[in-house]
Amino acid sequence: MGIQNKTKEETHTLEISPRNLMEETLQPQPDTGMGGKTIRYLEAWKLVKGVEFIQKWFFLLFKSEDSEKRLQERLRICPFSGSKEEETAYTEKLEEELRENIIEQIHPEQAKWFNPTFIIPKPHQKWRKILDASALNKEIQTIHFKMNGTDQVRDLIRKGDWATSLDLKSAFHHLIVYPPHRPYLAFEAMGKVYQYRAMPFGTQHSPIFFAQALAMVLTKIRRESDIRILNYVDDLLLLHQNKERLREQTLTIMKILETFGWTIAQEKCEIEPKQQINFLGWTWDLKRMYIKxxxxxxxxxxxxxxxxxxxxxxxxxxxxxxxxxxxxxxxxxxxxxxxxxxxxxxxxxxxxxxxxxxxxxxxxxxxxxxxxxxxxxxxxxxxxxxxxLEVRIPEAVMVSDASPKGWGVTLELQTGDTLVQHGEWNKEQKKWTSNKKEMEAIFLGLFRYGQVFKELQIKAILIRSDSSTAVQDLAKQRAGLTLVAEVKKIVRLCQQLRIQIQTQHIPGVQNKITDALSRLSTQGDYSVKKEIFIALCQAWQIIPTLDLFATGENKLVDRFVAIGEEEEGAEWLNAFSRPWKEEIFWIHPPIPKIGKALIAWERFKPKSIMIAPWWPGQIWFTSLLTDSSRYLILGESSLILNPGK
The missing domain is CATH 1.20.120 (Four Helix Bundle (Hemerythrin (Met), subunit A))
Structure with a gap:
């Protein structure tokens, strides 16, 4: 998809209304409990082509044909046991699950596997019943699945946002379990045997099935709304720059979720827009862009x-x-x-x-x-x-180097001036490893230039070093035992100086050669076909002057910013290390960088064309549409992209 961003004067609003959606659905269904509730709302699921998924039910993907046999051979009852208080709370939860059709009683001989169950306290004198499916999970196929988290929240929020949050009540239980697999979700309590007829929390596949079901609904909402939405399991974060717009649309989105059969936990929702909100165990200050x-x-x-x-x-x-x-x-x-x-x-x-x-x-x-x-x-x-939460753009570049005899550091300022510091190692320091010397050189540079940072009010710098270990350890703020003290020392100094640091590796000659051979196959060096690029530029009458995410092999504009390691001919390295100003940009970021690219796009509002996949299920999709002044769907990626080499 080709997108041109808005200028500061352009605005538009996307509307979403539950009215048409609700008119197409059945009237409210008779309340027969929360267990498998979504299957009673199939008319709504037709609108997102989700009927087949909902009707297929939740099922277990066993590792092999022998998995069920192994479970049968190890079948044994695991009765509930606990204190008097726990037994009382457990009994109440059991009765609630029976009322809600989440579980059903069965004859003991029907059970094909017994899972231990227990109860744990929650805040406000409440309890949670737990199904321990760890043994069952060993016979289930492992499916790699990544949930949204704090990194995705960082990519989605904008300074000055207003936020609301929604919570889906007993969300997993809304999906029904495939009947032949229910006996594997059995447990014993109070002398009786039960099995889950609604999907439980505990099996490794439960979050995947739930996420897929919810994604169908959220994809529809993202297509039609300008509200940015992030979901973490059953918690939803809603964001918008306009407080009234968010308040109105939050209520609308709640109605839409209910139309698909989801139950909203009203007491846990924050439906009044705030600029400081708790989400994922963190307090997010959206006005000041801080987290704690x-x-x-x-x-x-x-x-x-x-x-x-x-x-x-x-x-x-x-x-x-x-x-x-x-x-x-x-x-x-x-x-x-x-x-x-x-x-x-x-x-x-x-x-x-x-x-x-x-x-x-x-x-x-x-x-x-x-x-x-x-x-x-x-x-x-x-x-x-x-x-x-704000990642500042570096205002100076510090280049460090360490040799067996001594160290040297330069500081390149935005004025064009370059400052130099250097020194020799003492007798003890000469015995250090090369990595420790590289770390010490960086520390000495920061220490010597500390006064310069204060006088020029420099808040962020880029550190460049030919030590990949130093660069990686400082970037991740992790280290092996031999370098822990050095990294701690640098981190403490940066905190005292109140500066942010970014790091960048300067490869040696051998690094450049081997990296050039490997980078093209690992960095997602796909590019838009030249004829598509020309046609798009002609259609929109815009000629990019700088390719922001490119390699020497796939650049579409003569001037480019290197995407991986430093390259000959590149204007600079790392698109995010400088402001996006005074150019007409061609922006085709790797998929993992799209969220971060959209933050910079919205911040600098450059004249530009961005290339991104038409992927409504992604959390950044709403931002992609609402921040653009116009867009074209170019076609299948296989027809418009050159694959990486």
Missing amino acids: MTDLRKQELRYQLKRLISLTEKQVPIKIKYLASIIGKLNFLRVQVREASLYLKLMDSAKTRALKNKEWRENMIPPKEILQELYWWHGVIVRNQEMT
Whole structure:
């Protein structure tokens, strides 16, 4: 699809109304419970060509013909057990699932597999019933499936957005289970045997079936609405720059979802537009573009850390699995605490050592050395310092190099001036590895130029180095044990100087040769056919002056920006490292970069043509249409694109 972006003066609004949709559907269906509810709304599903999918039901994809036989051989009852309080809560949940037609009672001999079930507490004195399908999942095919997350939210939000959120109640239970596979979803409780007739949460295929069903509806909404929507399982985030527009369309979208049989958890929804909203366990400040953990997550993590600190100080045995769960929860904070993995090394090492001769559920004595990391994390969580969501464009380029004898760093300013710093290694430093020397050179450069950054109010710099290890470790803020201290030192200095850093590898001669041979097959170097490019430029009477995402092999404009490593003839490297101004751009980003490209496109509003797939199911599709002044559907990709070599 070829798209031309809007100028700042151009606006248009797409309308979506449930009226026509609802007129085409059946009248409200009799309420026979939540279990498999969507199958009672087939007239609506016809509109998105989803009838066949809904009628096929949820089914299990076994690994082999022997999978069912192996399950039969290991069949044994796993009865529910718990405290008196848990038993009471479990019984209430069981009765609710029976009322809602989510489960059904069966004769014990009908069960083909028994799954353990238990109950866990939720906030506000509520409970959640859990089906442990881990053993069953071992006999089910693994399907790779990536859900939306914080990275996708970053790509979707715009500064000044208003947001609402919707929650689908017991969402997975809305799909019906293929009858012959229900006996594999059996469990025993209170002396009776039950099976799920509605899709449970717990099997590895459940999120995939649910996502596919919801995507059909969201694709229709994205085609017809200018509301940006992101879904994470059963949670939906809705975004728009206009508060009133979002309020109106949120109610409309809720009605549309209900028309397809989904149940809205009204008490969990945020239908009044806000510029600070909780989503995915984070508080998103859309006015200032900052993120921090929610108060609830902060409270829970602080409690868990204080407990682990106390147990470690007293050398009380803990389960290895418990330490692993704490590591996982802290690592999740990398969205806000980018250097997180640097402060998990000792804990991770202790866990690995314990697992050498023990199982996950066995006990270990937490070594006191992990206390330094635990204290650090406790301080981070208590402060809950906001992290900016804005990625600044570098205002200077720092090039570093290290040799066996010494180091050198240059700072290239936007004024055209270049500053130089250099020095020699002392006797001890000369013994360091080359990677450690490269890291030290970067640190010394940042330290020496710190005053320059403050005086010129430089907030972001690009660091270029011929050390791929240094570049990758700083970009990901991760490192092996030998370089952890160096990376920590650089990260702390950047925080003190209040600068953002981006990194870029400068390849040596050998790197250039081998990379040129491999890059074309790995970077998605497909390009629009020359005749299509010419026809599109003529039709829209626009002649691009710069190809923003290209290689020397596939560029369509003489002047281009290199997409991978540095190339001879390229204007610069990395389209996102400079403002998109003072040119007419040809923009054909790799698919993983489309979301980020749209952010820059909306921010700079350059005169340009963008090439992107017509893919309504993607979260960026609404932005693609609403930010464009006009578009053409060019045809099948196989007919308009040259494949990579």
